[in-house]
Amino acid sequence: MRPYEGECLMLSESAKSRIVDLFPRYPDKHSVMLAALRVAQEERGYVTEEAMGEIAVLLEQTPVQVYETATFYTMFSLQPLGKHVIQVCRTLSCALVGADGLVRYLEQTLGIKAGETTPDGLFSLKTVECLAACGAGPMMQINDDYYEYLTGEKIDRILADLRREGRSPLASGPFLIPLLISSPP
Ligand code: FES
Numbered sequence: 716m717r718p719y720e721g722e723c724l725m726l727s728e729s730a731k732s733r734i735v736d737l738f739p740r741y742p743d744k745h746s747v748m749l750a751a752l753r754v755a756q757e758e759r760g761y762v763t764e765e766a767m768g769e770i771a772v773l774l775e776q777t778p779v780q781v782y783e784t785a786t787f788y789t790m791f792s793l794q795p796l797g798k799h800v801i802q803v804c805r806t807l808s809c810a811l812v813g814a815d816g817l818v819r820y821l822e823q824t825l826g827i828k829a830g831e832t833t834p835d836g837l838f839s840l841k842t843v844e845c846l847a848a849c850g851a852g853p854m855m856q857i858n859d860d861y862y863e864y865l866t867g868e869k870i871d872r873i874l875a876d877l878r879r880e881g882r883s884p885l886a887s888g889p890f891l892i893p894l895l896i897s898s899p900p
Contacts (some may be wrong), residue, residue, distance in 0.1 A: 724763035726770075730754050734773055744774040744794065745795040748784050752791050753808035761792040796841070797832040797839035802856045806845040809852035817853045818842055820867050830898050837878065 726734075734751045737868065741747045751774060756764040767781045774781070785791045790801065805814045816841075822828055825838050832839040848854045851863035862873055862885060869885060876883035 724759070724765040726755060726766050727758060730766075731769065731773065732760045734770070745776060745780075747774055748781065749788070751789075752781070752785050756791055761795050777867075789830070789841065792839075794887045795832075797836050799837060799857050800839045800841065802841045802843045802846070803829075804844070804846045804848070804852065804854055804856075806844045806849075808845075808849035809854060812852045814853045817855070817870070819867055820870060822869065838874075847889075857883075857886075859892075861888060861890075 733754050734747065736824055737750050737754075738744065739749050741750075748770070752762055752768045755762045755770060759766070762785050764888070767785060769780055770776075771778045771781045780847075790799075799841060803809075803814060803818050804822065805818065818829055821840055825833055825840060827833055827838075827840055829840050829842050843856075846854065846861070848861055848863055851861075853865045854861060854863040855865060856862075857873070858882075862869070862883070873883045873885050876885065
């Protein structure tokens with residue numbers, strides 16, 4: 716999963732255009748930072764140093780400002796990641812119902828430590844802060860999907876599904892935005 720020698724790590728012209736097209740939606744260029752980093756990460760799967768430099772120029776910020784933002788949020792990675800990025804919540808509500816044991820189980824099952832990627836490039840494992848599913852812990856996010864009320868057995872099934880199909884039906888959701896109640900029942 717390392718970049719190959721000679722690989723261009725700059726933003727593509729289309730990625731730069733996408734970022735510039737975002738400008739009218741924000742009050743100033745600095746406010747585009749998170750969206751721009753997301754574009755960069757979508758393009759390559761992680762945010763390269765070169766992309767951060769280009770974002771700094773586009774947004775008229777210093778490279779350090781871009782780096783600070785990219786390293787503050789766990790949703791951005793500065794390293795190449797696996798195909799399936801597993802993020803386990805370790806914040807209090809999930810910790811109380813076994814998040815630490817879950818991390819150990821995943822480390823054992825995948826043969827890697829949190830922060831690492833499996834040698835076949837299939838899975839990366841990270842621990843993160845609250846993912847706003849506190850009532851359904853222990854839980855983890857894999858790419859854009861949530862998996863809740865986890866057990867060792869459920870994790871085995873999820874990993875097997877992802878290896879076999881690339882997706883798992885055990886993902887939670889789809890989540891619905893609560894409807895505003897306009898009149899009393
Ligand atoms: S504490 Fe785990 S999702 Fe909030």
